[in-house]
Amino acid sequence: MKIKTLSAIAAMLVSTPFVAVADEADKDANLVVNGEVELVTRAPAPAHLEGAVDEVISGWLFRTSETQSLQMDDFDNPGMIFVDQAMDDWGTAVGSEGKSCADCHGAVEDSMEGVRAVYPKWNETAGEVRTVAQMINECRTDRMGADALGYTSAAMARMEALISMQSRGMPVNVAIDGPAQETWEWGKELYYTRTGQLQMSCANCHEDNYGNNIRADHLSQGQINGFPVYRLKNAKLTTPHGRFKGCVRDTRAETYGTGSDAFVALELYVASRGNGLSVEGVSVRN
Amino acid sequence: MRLTKITTVAAVLTAGAAVAEIVAPGDVVFDEYGAIEKSLTGVAGDPANGEKIMVTKSKGNCIACHEVTALDYAPFHGEVGPILDGVGSRWNEAELRGIIAFAKMTYEGSMMPNFYQVEGFIRPGDGFTGKAGTEPLPPLLAAQEIEDVVAYLLTLEDE
Numbered sequence: 001m002k003i004k005t006l007s008a009i010a011a012m013l014v015s016t017p018f019v020a021v022a023d024e025a026d027k028d029a030n031l032v033v034n035g036e037v038e039l040v041t042r043a044p045a046p047a048h049l050e051g052a053v054d055e056v057i058s059g060w061l062f063r064t065s066e067t068q069s070l071q072m073d074d075f076d077n078p079g080m081i082f083v084d085q086a087m088d089d090w091g092t093a094v095g096s097e098g099k100s101c102a103d104c105h106g107a108v109e110d111s112m113e114g115v116r117a118v119y120p121k122w123n124e125t126a127g128e129v130r131t132v133a134q135m136i137n138e139c140r141t142d143r144m145g146a147d148a149l150g151y152t153s154a155a156m157a158r159m160e161a162l163i164s165m166q167s168r169g170m171p172v173n174v175a176i177d178g179p180a181q182e183t184w185e186w187g188k189e190l191y192y193t194r195t196g197q198l199q200m201s202c203a204n205c206h207e208d209n210y211g212n213n214i215r216a217d218h219l220s221q222g223q224i225n226g227f228p229v230y231r232l233k234n235a236k237l238t239t240p241h242g243r244f245k246g247c248v249r250d251t252r253a254e255t256y257g258t259g260s261d262a263f264v265a266l267e268l269y270v271a272s273r274g275n276g277l278s279v280e281g282v283s284v285r286n
Numbered sequence: 287m288r289l290t291k292i293t294t295v296a297a298v299l300t301a302g303a304a305v306a307e308i309v310a311p312g313d314v315v316f317d318e319y320g321a322i323e324k325s326l327t328g329v330a331g332d333p334a335n336g337e338k339i340m341v342t343k344s345k346g347n348c349i350a351c352h353e354v355t356a357l358d359y360a361p362f363h364g365e366v367g368p369i370l371d372g373v374g375s376r377w378n379e380a381e382l383r384g385i386i387a388f389a390k391m392t393y394e395g396s397m398m399p400n401f402y403q404v405e406g407f408i409r410p411g412d413g414f415t416g417k418a419g420t421e422p423l424p425p426l427l428a429a430q431e432i433e434d435v436v437a438y439l440l441t442l443e444d445e
Contacts, residue, residue: 195409197423198399199390208397209366215343215350216362249416253409 025218026065031058031280033072037169043276048176052207053221058277059229059285062211062220067232070284079161079230079282082154082237086162089155095146104143109166116160116167117279120268122180129183129268132160133239133259151259152245157237161228161282168281172225174271187269190262196253202270222247224267225274226283233286240267308429311404311422320391321380326402326429331437339427339435346401346427346435356442367398372444382436386427401426 031039041058049056060068070076090108093100105111116132123130130138136159137148149156176184194201205214206222213219228237241258244266248255256262307328314322339346341360349357351366377385385392387402404422412419427435 193408195407196411197403197407197419197426199407200397200399204397212365213362214364214366215347219366245416248409249411249414251411252414252419253407253411253416254418255411255416 025062026068027061029061029065029068031060031068031072031278033168033281034074039169039278039280040171041277043171046272046275049273052203056223056274056277057210057221058274058280058283059220059223059226060280060283062218063285067284067286071280077230077282077284078235079228079237079284082158082230083161083165083282086158089159090162095140095144097143097145099144101139104139108162112163112166114167114170116164117170117173118175120174120180120183120264120271122175122178122183124179128261129180129264131240131259131264131267132163133241134264136160136163152239152242154236157228157239157242160239161237164228164279165281167279170279172271172274172277172279174268174275176268176272180268183265184268184272186262187265187267187272190266191269194251195248196251198251198253200251202247202266221273222270223274223277224270225277226280226285229283229285231285237282240270244270311402311425314387314402316384316388316391317380319381319384320388320393321378321384322387323380325433326383326387327433329430329433331430331433331435333434333438333441335431336434336436336438339431340438345431348435351398354442370439370442372442374440374442375444377439379436379440382439383432386432386435386439399426402429402432 029041031041033039039058039060041061043056045053045056060071070078074080087108090101093103101108119135120129120131122128123135133149133151133156136156137151140146141148149159174180191202194204202222205219210219210221224240224243227240227243229243230236231238239258241263244263245255245258256266307325309324309326314326315324316322337357340348340354341357343350348354348370349360349363351364353363353365353369353371355369355371357363373382381392385398388400389396389398390400402425404425407421407423410419410421410423411417
């Protein structure tokens with residue numbers, strides 16, 4: 001038995017991909033947007049990841065140079081179209097109170113600066129950890145007299161994108177202690193839970209196998225510092241919960257709901273695994 | 287081929303009921319290392335069908351994680367599990383059957399799915415729909431399909 005395990009490992013160590021993979025990632029590239037905004041795509045792992053990974057790596061580094069370049073210029077980044085649309089939304093009054101975001105928050109560049117970098121975040125009034133999406137909907141339902149946006153809807157994703165852009169280049173820095181700790185611990189438990197008929201956890205792919213190919217997919221660390229992300233595969237923005245749902249579904253499991261307490265906890269935990277990486281605003285991935 | 291498939295389908299449809307030769311997932315007997323001595327069907331595996339299952343996404347999709355030189359005509363082999371070249375010389379039939387049907391009995395904590403497990407999952411789903419499934423789920427591979435894959439892997443011998 002032991003010998004067999006060793007030979008299996010040996011076989012793995014000498015493995016060289018013999019199939020030409022078109023999807024060759026440039027792992028040493030530097031992410032500079034518009035020739036001026038330098039983003040941190042590799043950082044020492046935060047203390048809570050000791051024993052798990054040494055370095056945290058943006059998903060940008062796992063993509064092809066073509067995909068990478070799309071994020072290096074805002075005119076090339078297809079996600080920016082949605083940011084522009086959200087800018088219009090920001091100034092448009094909706095709901096029974098006749099208020100726009102701007103009526104209370106003023107210029108998004110000022111009021112939302114740094115917000116994305118620290119969310120999900122403990123909300124004292126609510127007595128729970130809240131995501132940016134939840135805060136957007138709270139504003140809509142409680143202060144604007146408007147309907148809540150669908151949690152992963154296009155309108156929500158682009159508003160998240162606009163808010164995220166105001167933290168571009170800032171390090172992700174979500175709090176995991178104090179009142180948020182309990183939620184964070186739950187998120188960690190979910191991260192390591194092997195769900196579905198395939199019995200796979202987030203960690204199986206994104207901690208134990210990042211850098212490896214699974215069929216044609218080049219596995220990343222599953223970081224969410226780049227979210228919302230413009231995905232070339234469906235030509236629209238994807239939110240963290242939308243992506244989580246897809247991943248859990250792919251383990252042949254019953255997914256958690258988008259906006260559910262479970263996914264809020266998971267979002268906090270996954271965000272904390274990227275503490276130290278830059279918020280990318282709107283990233284581009286395949 | 288045709289007969290084999292029909293037997294397999296019949297077995298799945300009546301899962302749980304005692305079909306003559308099919309060993310139900312809950313009745314599989316392992317040795318202390320996780321090997322399964324007894325054929326799951328009593329019908330010899332078909333290596334040609336096993337090969338198909340290896341490369342078919344909706345079936346075994348084994349190459350999603352494993353590289354196999356003999357299957358290099360099929361695109362994109364993964365790097366998650368060990369290379370399977372020569373696997374038929376390193377493991378015997380019972381060991382291969384054990385690893386494919388219930389990998390975690392041989393390798394505790396393995397990422398490899400248990401292809402013949404039908405219950406005991408956390409949040410079991412209905413295939414890839416994301417919706418809840420009801421256990422027992424259909425196994426990822428039917429008993430005869432597992433036998434076919436075992437038969438194929440046994441052909442992968444060291445030169």
